[in-house]
Amino acid sequence: MTTAPPRRAAPASAAAAPPRAARRARRRGRPVALFLAPFLLLFAALYLAPIGYTVYQSLYRMHRSGLGLSAPTQAFVGLANYATALGDADFRGSLLRVLLIGVVQVPLMLLLALGLALLLDARSTLFKRFFRLAFFLPYALPGVVGAIMWSYLVAPGLSPITAAAHHLGLHLDLTSNALLGPTIGNMLTWGWTGYNMLIIYSALQAIPAELSEAATMDGCSAFGIAWRIKVPMVRPALVLTTVFSIIGTAQLYNEPAILHNVAPNLSSTYTPIYAAYDAVDANNFNAAATESVILALLAFVLSFGFLKIVQRRGAAL
């Protein structure tokens, strides 16, 4: 998913080149292949083979007889594992849950990141360096540490937020079934806004200052400059951060896994990855492989689909 696009094939004119040049090109090709071989070998062994093996595993199932005390054999079952996984209400629920969290959290987070980046970029902002670092800091913390910190901040009986709400006469349980999603969304937003902000901010830095100056001379307000000039120009950065966020949300694991310690009502199939890990623990590698492939496909379809949509709209403009 994250690999670079394949190099463009040799120009078409090479085919029509005189035979001598073609021979030279072929001779030059040998050392190139020699240099590429280690990479290709590793790429095939460590990247393609595991993916292939996962897909292969997802098509098989353990076959046992009686109590299953003799060694099991593998039997080809076609897409039966996929039918089982998608027929499992818990797994479907986990996919929907992640989708829902993503649909709500990703736009909110990116809006926040864009807002912060624009503020940092504004000429009148003071202490730019300090704020840039401060916003980015949560990302520098390992995700697990952030998750642990937040789980203590929302834990029933320990949470200062709940205690403060209690003083205001509110009964607030941040780990109740209804609030688990928002709580996790909050943890994600806290951890990732700064990272996304930095990407957008770097894109803003690349906008020539003359554009803003010209706009100011034309009587455009600071807000107008941000909205009409800066935002359209950082569109590629916004697309990039959205794609990253979609992939990241599909892989949601840390936050719910840590939160589970203080919220036992958070089920062990809360997110698809969580469910796949459980399948591994239960020695059901075929189910884990199937769930992984489904999740990877979902992440691929969503991120690629998003890219296609914005590209098409970009072309139309």
Add this chain to the structure above:
Amino acid sequence: MKTRPTTLAVAIAALTAAAVVTGCSSSGSTGADAAGAGSGTVKLDFWGWAPGYDQSVALFNKTHPGIQVSFDKTASGSKGGYTKMLTAAKAGNAPCLGQVGYETLPSFAAAGALEDVTKYAAAAKSQFAAWTWNQVTIGGQTYGIPVDTAPMALLYRKDLFAKYGITAPPATWDEYAADAAKVHAADPSVYLGDFGNDAYNYAGLAWQAGAGWFGTANEQWQVTIDSAANQKVAGYWQGLLDKKLLKTDPSYDPSLYSDMAGGKVLSDVNAVWDAPIIASSVKEGAGQWAVAPMPVWDSANPVYGNDGGSATAVLKGCAHAKEATEFATWMSTDADSVSNLIKVTGIYPAATAGLSNTALTAPDPFYGGQTIYDVFRAESAHINTGWQWGPTMTQTATDLGDGLGQAGTGGTTLPGALTGLQGKTVAGMKQQGLTVSGG
């Protein structure tokens, strides 16, 4: 999991692919090192995580020059140790011996990861209580030697019980319910006990009531998680939850120990190994804690539950299964080894001779100088012997943990959770290719 660049798919596949690769290269000489074979010394590998096992291994090596065991410490079973053993067994290069909990042993058997050592182990059978032997025997085949058991008891605050007018610890579950109501009525912020989310603790409660979950008959697994006996136990605890008479802190969570230290949770029904955990997690009230037998359903005929215990299992492909069984038997029965395991590992021995070990008669200052093992020893003779674990316990335990957590917060009821668990367990077993009746 946003920091991980790869998807789980890749991780799993890499793991299994690596296992396949190594499996090809080392098939043939598995478990024992071929190097030792020439000199006449049998070398055995032993994977486990309990502290103190290495010292028993050292004792064995000193006295048995013909067999040399090397102990490798792995992550604890539920934290990845089991997955590692299963993967190694699948790849054909598992060690000869592995520390495997009774609850996970049938899962290992169903994964084809265990070696049948019935013929080597038969001689040792008489040294163990019948029910512990059942824990290492499935469908008539023995796969290892029991190490320890975990009878359950009531660990409680003597002084606070007295403060709330409880003169004697509850001997029956009826008394327990009455005391729970009494305590909570006296102070709504105080609870007699905690209803946690530990599936195996709950299993011990079902175990005590004779509410079995699994069985085997006619070459088929049987699942009876929502049987009438199970629904009775579930109904009892649901009744206490409905009346909000129990705290619902997660099991073994800091919040539970802070409630215990603050006198908000007065007791815990838990296994023998929980006694040192409470002693080290709850400093306040040291000397005021005590151990009483677990409340029973029928005081005329007391029966107790068990929560834990493990075996030294012989893993698939072991080239020296006879010597491996010999070591496993020695570790569980030799007096010096058992003393070491009691002192360092904190086990409660499965070997009947081990119960009279002098290491079990030391008074415990945290429990007011009580010789707490006397309670467990007395109970040990009345543990329900029929209990059997199933072949997909990891999944069942995870799903039950979910159900317990949901029940504690009112998201579901226990009887409802058990009905769901029955269906899920049967489906999970079928998916793994096992023959199941009862669903």
